[in-house]
Amino acid sequence: MSIPVTAPPETGHAAVPVGSKGKRHxxxxxxxxxxxxxxxxxxxxxxxxxxxxxxxxxxxGYFSLQGAFNFDNFIQAWNQGGFSRYFWNSVLITVPTVLLTLFFASLMAFAVSRFNWKFNITLLIMFTAGNLLPPQVLAAPLFEMFKHFNLPYWFSDSGNLLNTYISVIAVDMAFQIGFVTFVLSNYMRALSPDLTEAALVDGASVWTQYWSIILPLTRPALAAMATLEVIFIYNDFFWPLLFIQSGDRLPVTTAINNLQGTFLSNYNLIAAGAMITAIPTLIIYVILQRHFVAGLTLGSSKG
Structure with missing residues (x-):
């Protein structure tokens, strides 16, 4: 008695040579x-x-391994440069700027990505095009505008917006909000429209859709943008030096100037000061590394 032999079903996939999987680049x-x-x-x-x-x-010599290795330069740089005061100034500028930038950019990104209206693409292009302007072009107009913006002396000792943290925060926000809006809008477009449609059917308001549904799902992108914005704003040297005249209000990026000698510079001391200023950004990146990578790799596996 013969047993019929049936051919194996076709799977529609071509034969893969042994060893081709996991090809190393x-x-x-x-x-x-x-x-x-x-x-x-x-x-x-x-x-x-x-x-x-x-x-x-x-x-x-600089290229030798002889001699001692210690942290004396770090201690001297911290005390001589006054880093404790300048770090606090950087916190007063960086933290509000990052939080306000993420908040307003997420609102704008939600509007242009989840709703179809006449000027959404136009506004997105305008926000993005603002980043193409070099800061130096707007330095003189902004300085004059802030100088003639009168404020009470109990609020500003200069009587205007100059020599205040508000001026630096406002300009940093204006230059960074376009980039953040562009990134967050692309992220929000990748989310399923069924989420907000179902919430709308259930009677959820626009604010509820934004705050309770879309914003929690945008956490990886927000973390990625927060990491980049902290680095950008913390390392900013131009705007604080332009708008703030009081030396005790300048951010930490200017503290290295206190380590410069009049006739001779100690480059070992300056290197220690530069390493001290880099520590906060490294800490922020380590804390948000997982979310940062997740936000940047969104959609990379899609075909």
């Missing part, structure tokens, strides 16, 4: 490794210089 890995090393060299060199006393550097 050695060229890409080598390129990324080289770029990472190139990026880390200045940071590692600054740390190496900051850990060496100036006397050993002068004696043995």
């Amino acid at each position: 050695y060229g890409t890995h080598i390129f990324l490794a080289v770029m990472a090393v190139i990026w880390l060299i200045p940071l590692a060199w600054s740390l190496f210089t900051a850990l060496r006393p100036k006397g050993d550097t002068d004696k043995y």
Whole structure:
């Protein structure tokens, strides 16, 4: 008795040669490794210089490994540069700017991504185009505008917006809100429209749709933007130096100027000060790293 043999059902997939899965992109890995090393060299060199006393550097040279390694430069830089006061000034500028930028940008992104109306694309283009203007072009007009914006002396000791944190916060928000709106609007468009349609059927208001439905789902993008905005605004040197005249109100990025000598500069001390200013941004990135990567890789696996 013969047993009929049936052919296996076709799956519609071509045969895959053994060993083709998990193909390694050695060229890409080598390129990324080289770029990472190139990026880390200045940071590692600054740390190496900051850990060496100036006397050993002068004696043995910057490219030597002889001499002592300690944290004396960091302690001297912290005390001489007044970093504790300048760090607080940076907090007063960075935190409100980042929070307000994310809030207003998320409102705008929600409007242009979840509702179809006549000027949504036009407004998005205008917000994005604002980032193309170089800050130096608007420096003189903004300075004159803030100088003639009268305020009571109990609010501003200059009688106007100059020499206040509000001027720096307002300008930083104006320059950053367009970029954040563009990124958040693309993120919100990737969310299913059924979410807000179902909420609308249930009687949810526009604010409820934004605050309770869309905003929690946008948390990875918000974390990614918060990380970038903290870095951008914290490292900003131009606007605070333009609008703030009092030295005790300047942010930490200007504290390194206090480490400069009149006739001779201690570059080991300056390197230690630069490393101190970089610590907060590194901490922010480590805390928000998981959300930062998730926000940047949204949709990367979609075909």
